[in-house]
Amino acid sequence: MLHGNTRPEVHTAKDLGPVSDDLRLEHVYLLMNRPPEQQQAIDDLIEQLHDQNSPQYHHWLTAGEIAERFGPADEDLEAVTEWLASHGLIVNGVYHANGVIDLSGSAARLAATFHTQIHNLDVNGTRHIANVSEPQIPVALAPAILGVVSLNDFRPHPMSSRHPRPNYSVSAGGSSFQLVTPGDLAKIYNLNSLYAAGISGQDQTIVVLEDSDVFTSADWHTFRETFGLDGRFPEGSFRQIHPQPSAFPDDGGSCVDPGVNPADSEAIADAEWATAAAPSAEIVVAACADTSTNFGGFIAMQNLITRRSPPPAIISISYGDEELNLGASFNAYIDSLYELAVLQGVSVFVSSGDAGAAAAVDQFTSAATHGIYHVNGFASTPNNVAVGGTDFADTFFNENSTYWSSTNGRYFNSALSYIPEIPWNDSCASQLISQFFGFAVPYGSAGFCNSTIGESYLFVGATTGGPSSCAYGAPSIPNVVSGTCKGRKKPHYQRGILGSPKDGVRDLPDVSLFAGTLVWGHSYVDCFSDTANFGTPCVGAPVNWSLDGGTSLSSPIMAGIQSMVNQATGERQGNPNFVYYSLAASEYGARGNTSCNATLGNQINRHCIFRDVTLGDMDVNCLPLTDSTGATIGTFNCYLPSGTNGVLSLSNSSYEPAYSATKGWDFATGIGSVDAFNLARRWPRSRFHE
Numbered sequence: 001m002l003h004g005n006t007r008p009e010v011h012t013a014k015d016l017g018p019v020s021d022d023l024r025l026e027h028v029y030l031l032m033n034r035p036p037e038q039q040q041a042i043d044d045l046i047e048q049l050h051d052q053n054s055p056q057y058h059h060w061l062t063a064g065e066i067a068e069r070f071g072p073a074d075e076d077l078e079a080v081t082e083w084l085a086s087h088g089l090i091v092n093g094v095y096h097a098n099g100v101i102d103l104s105g106s107a108a109r110l111a112a113t114f115h116t117q118i119h120n121l122d123v124n125g126t127r128h129i130a131n132v133s134e135p136q137i138p139v140a141l142a143p144a145i146l147g148v149v150s151l152n153d154f155r156p157h158p159m160s161s162r163h164p165r166p167n168y169s170v171s172a173g174g175s176s177f178q179l180v181t182p183g184d185l186a187k188i189y190n191l192n193s194l195y196a197a198g199i200s201g202q203d204q205t206i207v208v209l210e211d212s213d214v215f216t217s218a219d220w221h222t223f224r225e226t227f228g229l230d231g232r233f234p235e236g237s238f239r240q241i242h243p244q245p246s247a248f249p250d251d252g253g254s255c256v257d258p259g260v261n262p263a264d265s266e267a268i269a270d271a272e273w274a275t276a277a278a279p280s281a282e283i284v285v286a287a288c289a290d291t292s293t294n295f296g297g298f299i300a301m302q303n304l305i306t307r308r309s310p311p312p313a314i315i316s317i318s319y320g321d322e323e324l325n326l327g328a329s330f331n332a333y334i335d336s337l338y339e340l341a342v343l344q345g346v347s348v349f350v351s352s353g354d355a356g357a358a359a360a361v362d363q364f365t366s367a368a369t370h371g372i373y374h375v376n377g378f379a380s381t382p383n384n385v386a387v388g389g390t391d392f393a394d395t396f397f398n399e400n401s402t403y404w405s406s407t408n409g410r411y412f413n414s415a416l417s418y419i420p421e422i423p424w425n426d427s428c429a430s431q432l433i434s435q436f437f438g439f440a441v442p443y444g445s446a447g448f449c450n451s452t453i454g455e456s457y458l459f460v461g462a463t464t465g466g467p468s469s470c471a472y473g474a475p476s477i478p479n480v481v482s483g484t485c486k487g488r489k490k491p492h493y494q495r496g497i498l499g500s501p502k503d504g505v506r507d508l509p510d511v512s513l514f515a516g517t518l519v520w521g522h523s524y525v526d527c528f529s530d531t532a533n534f535g536t537p538c539v540g541a542p543v544n545w546s547l548d549g550g551t552s553l554s555s556p557i558m559a560g561i562q563s564m565v566n567q568a569t570g571e572r573q574g575n576p577n578f579v580y581y582s583l584a585a586s587e588y589g590a591r592g593n594t595s596c597n598a599t600l601g602n603q604i605n606r607h608c609i610f611r612d613v614t615l616g617d618m619d620v621n622c623l624p625l626t627d628s629t630g631a632t633i634g635t636f637n638c639y640l641p642s643g644t645n646g647v648l649s650l651s652n653s654s655y656e657p658a659y660s661a662t663k664g665w666d667f668a669t670g671i672g673s674v675d676a677f678n679l680a681r682r683w684p685r686s687r688f689h690e
Helices: 036-049 063-070 074-086 107-114 182-188 191-196 217-226 264-277 296-304 328-343 431-436 551-569 577-588 598-603 676-682
Strands: 014-018 024-032 090-095 100-106 118-123 126-131 145-148 178-180 205-210 237-241 282-287 314-317 347-351 385-392 421-423 511-514 522-526 546-548 632-634 646-648
Touching: 024 074, 024 107, 024 328, 036 063, 036 328, 063 328, 074 090, 074 100, 100 107, 107 118, 145 328, 178 182, 182 191, 182 264, 191 551, 191 676, 205 264, 205 296, 205 551, 217 237, 217 264, 264 282, 264 522, 264 546, 264 551, 282 296, 296 314, 296 328, 314 551, 328 347, 347 551, 385 551, 421 511, 511 551, 551 676
Parallel strands: 178 522, 205 282, 205 314, 237 282, 314 347, 347 385, 385 511
Antiparallel strands: 014 118, 024 100, 024 145, 090 100, 118 126, 385 421, 522 546
């Protein structure tokens, strides 16, 4: 039996009975197992590939070399494929490099093969299909098979927070909204110094993974033209692809053009803000349609990094789902996918998430109900950079005029310098929002979350961080970290830096960039003209365009910054975390570096690589977990001393907010935000100097 591979929704959804026997499930992935000694060899090699003192440093492998050295044994593949064929399943092809078998078949044949039923479910009014018991495999094949990646159609959600202008934003001194444009981004994160040095992403490619085409590429071009990118950086280009595998002998392929669907807003935002950061780079939207059991973005990535030609050096993913939801086999597949990328020198950036420390949110009360430790399984592997979100603190300090010009520049830019940063947090549980409105604390009957004003901030919208906790094993309480849950192992690069907990597991995020959604008056603006999916025409001043935020945009921007690091060094970098953490450890030391404190704003030391975010938190509002009748099931990490609304806490009986920003690394913002110029200049083997 393959434990930990049943969606938690199965236990609470309305069961509508088995799906039709002849329902086709296409491109189901079966993940082969690796012997422990082989996995250890891969882990050791990844360390050596990033160790400047190793003879293996940056000697990246090809997909073919990886398949030859670490792929499954031919006899195991033969035994497994014969077993699958004997049950009437179609083996579409084999990805040898990470041991993935792509198969298709009817629901009846899949159910018979894996000894589980696939049912229709009603999950809060939305129809889904999913296996209702753990899959099983023959004992004889257990050493060869790790698991079925997915037998359900629950898809990841984008990490963007596209929104209309809210009426719950704070304001100070009659301030107006200051929307972040590409020119502002370049000023705040010191991209301009890179551009002045001739580094803006020339000859670099950034791939954003999607499951929708963009509505129109004209939006991307309008974005660049409006904000002056075309004139200064004419090399920048855009492509949209639907990558097919090299491994499949048939002519059908696994990547179906998804067309335009409601996820097109994510696709265009990722493409626009990647080019905003690295305006001379080629931006590629790699999009495949979701299948009944597979995320289109991963189909695209799987195909891109297993081809005979070298894969792109930079990939960004702005989607995710909780580790606990994905299940052990899916989490293991993500590990293998990113591992395969890094062995080839590919840098993978993933949005950390947009729901604070609790990604399990009750959709009717907009409150965290299932406790903490629900990190994004797409972002919690040791082989990716998890990018969190910040907001600006100028409104909190009543210093808008210090950091923003009263008039816009030619391309609608108005930022004057680096701006103090805090964790992105829109919830009433935010200590800073509570203080701003004159409340001593966010909790309790007299606290902000239980006030008349605070009711407008009962909203779980904040950067996600926390320890990996349920990548393997299975919970004993649905959607609550419990039972045999175990997190991913802490990577070496994350050990020893100031603030990193000695918890033995991978912790999120790694770095953070602006992700605000107007609560403090700031948001990104993008061109998204698909009015059928809540876009707006890109005409007139961009203040009337779509507004966007969330860690979904932090990831492609950080990917853009890394592409310029690659340009500055003349080579791909694999997992940049090895260098990020090394540089941060040197900068922060054992006690922190007060001159690099993000709260200093325009007084921060101009030589800092990282801006250490130490003010604020990512805490969100919470409620006890109840069943369909309203009866309380339990209270999980929710401090509720009085009143109706509580706040997430490490303890139910005391206020220990999850989590606060501190010196050095923290769950709220990782090692902080970056000065892009200093990062590229101080990178090992950088070819340019100040």
